[in-house]
Amino acid sequence: MQSQSMPSATTSPSPPGGWRGFVRDWASDREAFPVPWGKAMMWIFLLSDTFVFGCFLTGYMTVRVSTTVPWPNPSEVFALHIGGVDVPLILIAIMTFVLISSSGTMAMAVTMAMRRDARRAGALMIATAALGATFVGMQAFEWSKLISEGVRPWGNPMGAEQFGSTFFMITGFHGLHVSAGVVYLLVVATRLLRGRYERSGNYQIVEIAGLYWHFVDLVWVFIFAFFYLW
């Protein structure tokens, strides 16, 4: 539903912005958010997801602060042995770049969808999904490596037991989001390339799927900072 369809005072060409607009949008006994309903709902879902990840990271902080056993040094735990030297955190850095790149291609897909260029938008979304799948693949490699080194949710040879439980829970939940996002993007991209949105004339779903994907990238920014770098 577009705001244009609302029979109200908003038919004037440019509604006031800033605080005046804020008060008007929330106080005039009408639709508060002049965006398509799917977009508003996706934002509200992402808000709730923010609290889920916020609680996970807060729980991680709590167990890390309260343990008297030294916390394993992430810089060493996640180092890879390349060419005879241990490069710290290199896999995590590459995963970060891959996810950021997928956000970049997704943003461009949204622009292409707004220009109603279904083929380019679809191709960019498939590229985004491919980068996302690469990210999950590298995460699977990282998990296998840690599991083979004896890291378990209830203990590990490097230090505090809570390391394993928080690591598997937080990165696992994030990886699940990425995997679901890959499926979501592929479904939308397929429909896009088959011309479904061309027929309906409504390309909003691409921007909405993009919001979800950028959120997954956003969560990784916080996980990267708090779990891997801290």
Next chain:
Amino acid sequence: MDVDKATDSAAPMPVQPAHGEGHPIGLYLKVWGLLFVLSTLSYLVDYFHVQGLLRWILIVVFMLLKAGLIVAVFMHMAWERLALVCAILLPPLALLVLVALMAIEAGHTEAVRQMFFR
């Protein structure tokens, strides 16, 4: 922010970018580049073993800059109306209260464990 200026000069900004235009690809490429630079910088913080207060400050600053860029440009928050921006961005601030409470709690637990489990 520069982002606002760039879009303001391009066109009088409607609530939604008009169909047939979208946001310029060049802007996304710039933000993409910036995110790469910021990620590299935060990786270098670890690579060069920066320690102590400087480490935490650098990590948090780079993190917040990256998050801000993603939310403002990639997620189009810079172009949304203030009513939606406030509805989405203000509630997560409640998490800061949770973090503060749990930090106090965790500090207390740690102190008690130091007394009884050493």
